[in-house]
Amino acid sequence: MGDRTPPLRSGSSKREDYIGWNDYFMATAFLAAKRSKDPVTQVGACIVNDDKRIVGIGYNGMPTGCNDDIFPWKKDNNNILENKHLYVCHAEMNAILNKNTSDVKNCTIYVALFPCNECAKFIIQSGIKEIIYMSDKHAHKVTTIASKKMLDAAGVRYWQYIPKSEKLVIDFTKINWNDMSQLPTSPMKNLELSDNE
């Protein structure tokens, strides 16, 4: 009997083009990256547990109390102390420190960029067991080679995420569209509330 039950899909009017979990969590990491003040590289990270719950989000930025209008964002200043790399907290580290659970053991971290060696140490020590990354553009650098060496030794899995489509657009006006016509129901003037209102 049970085998003959038609699949729910045939009778339901469920949306079919919703995003999958991997797109959802990777997009969350990319959205977090948009908070970064780094003018060159914006990185976001999103930590997810076995129940598909987000338990930590982070992006690269200056440490708390270190004014990001004063601390340097340059990377090629002759004065080493005036380069960002000495100061910036990496996205992965921030995501781990921002966790909203007691620990992130056995979790998966979604990251825009393959984690550097310093982040690999944080990932390993925090008990994260899987890394899903988008870009490995620094694969040739010693920081990435060292990172992979440690992750391999510690048994942390990592794999590159290839999204089905290159872009995922967020349109704030869509909530005002009619289901049928897909046209805006009201002019933009209704949406002119500013962020701090």
Ligand SMILES: O=c1ccn([C@H]2C[C@H](O)[C@@H](COP(=O)(O)O)O2)c(=O)[nH]1
């Ligand atoms: O694992 C990583 C590696 C780097 N970041 C951050 C740190 C910096 O803000 C930028 C890298 O700057 P470049 O100008 O590309 O050298 O990315 C990170 O968050 N996580």
Ligand SMILES: [Zn+2]
């Ligand atoms: Zn790092």
